[in-house]
Amino acid sequence: MKNPQTQHDRYFAHTHVVENQPPELENINLFEQDTALKEAVKREGAxxxxxxxxxxxxxxxxxxxxxxxxxxxxxxxxxxxxxxxxxxxxxxxxxxxxxxxxxxxxxxxxxxxxxxxxxxxxxxxxxxxxxxxxxxxxxxxxxxxxxxxxxxxxxxxxxxxxxxxxxxxxxxxxxxxxxxxxxxxxxxxxxxxxxxxxxxxxxxxxxxxxxxxxxxxxxxxxxxxxxxxxxxxxxxxxxxxxxxxxxxxxxxxxxxxxxxxxxxxxxxxxxxxxxxxxxxxxxxxxxxxxxxxxxxxQGVRTIIEMVSLTRFDCMMGSSSGQRLAVAHATHHCHYRSAFGAKLDQQPLMQNVLADLALEQEGSLAFTMRMARALDNQHDESEQLLMRLGTAVGKYWICKRTPNHAYEAMECIGGSGVMENSIFPRMFRESPINAIWEGSGNVQCLDVLRVMYKTPAAIDAFFNEVDKAKGENSMLDQYVRSLKQAFTDLNNIEYRARNIVDRLALAFQSALLVQSGNHAVSDLFCASRLSDNGGHNIGSMPASGDCASIIERARPNLTV
Known part of the structure; x- marks a missing residue:
């Protein structure tokens, strides 16, 4: 004789329970859950x-x-x-x-x-x-x-x-x-x-x-x-x-x-x-x-300050998009298990998650430093830093965001491409800031224009980078090589993207070194300064403390 309960379950299709899924990332304080942002607000004067x-x-x-x-x-x-x-x-x-x-x-x-x-x-x-x-x-x-x-x-x-x-x-x-x-x-x-x-x-x-x-x-x-x-x-x-x-x-x-x-x-x-x-x-x-x-x-001269501020907000918006991606990716991987272990405890996924977090930390540090420059426009050196830094940051941060969004989606897996999640919208938004308000080539040409018309801006930029001098040997070597590159103007327009890539990485590295979190800055420099710009997400050296970087980036629902 059949078990009545079993027969009942069969007809009502009680096939499974929902498990191994993260809770919704909501009903939290977005500021208090963001350690890097809290530090930046204090560090940059707010x-x-x-x-x-x-x-x-x-x-x-x-x-x-x-x-x-x-x-x-x-x-x-x-x-x-x-x-x-x-x-x-x-x-x-x-x-x-x-x-x-x-x-x-x-x-x-x-x-x-x-x-x-x-x-x-x-x-x-x-x-x-x-x-x-x-x-x-x-x-x-x-x-x-x-x-x-x-x-x-x-x-x-x-x-x-x-x-x-x-x-x-x-x-x-x-x-x-x-x-x-x-x-x-x-x-x-x-x-x-x-x-x-x-x-x-x-x-x-x-x-x-x-x-x-x-x-x-x-x-x-x-x-x-x-x-x-x-x-x-x-x-x-x-x-x-x-x-x-x-x-x-x-x-x-x-x-x-x-x-x-x-x-x-x-x-x-x-x-x-x-x-x-x-x-x-x-x-x-x-x-x-x-x-x-x-x-x-004088229309361009009149509207250029408006354009500069909108470009700054593009930096901010793309940095925010990176934070959204990191928050959801680290949250998901903290709760999700595969092959017998939590995803965020598996070495290769740690490499990816920590790399995504480092990218976002560098973008945030760059953006908030430019915000402080906006607060100090009575200072000529800050004006010069803003003039060059906005072009460099708008180019680099906004251009890095689409691949960053994609890599975060891959951490989620198939659910990441479902329209009822945040990821499809986040991915569709990710190229917008890179294209609007002057695309990548426009920003790089603007950097060259500043170099020729306002060379003091280059000095202001490197003066800021040099504040980290002596704190990280890899950064010191990278900056020396970068300064040398400015003595060779041969085919510089053709090479402009490479130059701006390196300016961005030097600036981000210097800011992170100065922020005092060595787990973040050491691995950022080690993973990004070993060549002349950029790398594939998840290909970092094994020297870093990925677990602490992920924990720092992950939202905590219990707080």
Missing amino acids: GWAAKEISQFGQAVGQASYIELGFQANENKPVLHTHDRFGHRVDHVKFHPAYHQLMRTSIENGLHSSPWTDPKAGAHVARSAKCYLQTQVESAHGCPITMTFASIPSLRRQPNLDKIWTPLITARKYDETNRPFSQKEGVTIGMAMTEKQGGSDVRANSTKAYPVGQPGGGELYELVGHKYFVSAPMCDAFLVLAQAPSGLSCFLVPRWNADGSKNPLQVLRLKDKMGNVANASSETELRGALGWMVGEEG
């Missing part, structure tokens, strides 16, 4: 903000908040060019989750805090918050970054600065599609890219005609086509266009102050592989009105 950052980390680490990132990406923005009565409105509608993410960023000052409360460590504190928020959802960071970065350019035009800066820096998020004059807070985008030029903005063909008197702060009429305008629901855009005296910068609102629709018309939204929660568009200016910012013919 220790005073640790409590505030911790409170923010607690809020954004909750399951309900993390879910907003999934919702915003599962529900893409939709363009409505006209309302139901036929009026032109150019309205991009977003899922409520996107608006909540934007609201959180703005209410916590991620778009403005260093401008409204400028003090030592202000940029470091703001960068730390952005770093945490980006781990939840990175696409909405695009309008946050552009809004933040617009202030230095607008300060070049006092009459516009007086009207717009209070609205830009206000901690009020207003997603409504109406004139800026009816709002308490606004967001700012930028429109530079055209089909025929791309990064070569001097090839722009958009024209600007003075309505009355020409010059800074005056009104112009713009006619042309912009091929890539991100965040088209921003309230105004910094636009480059050809004025009678050359390429100039303009502030162009979506709606005119009198309530009429400015003919800045969205043609279509881009169908992007990543960054999908944020809308990007093709836009035509059909006589759109805008005020000139700065001097006529």
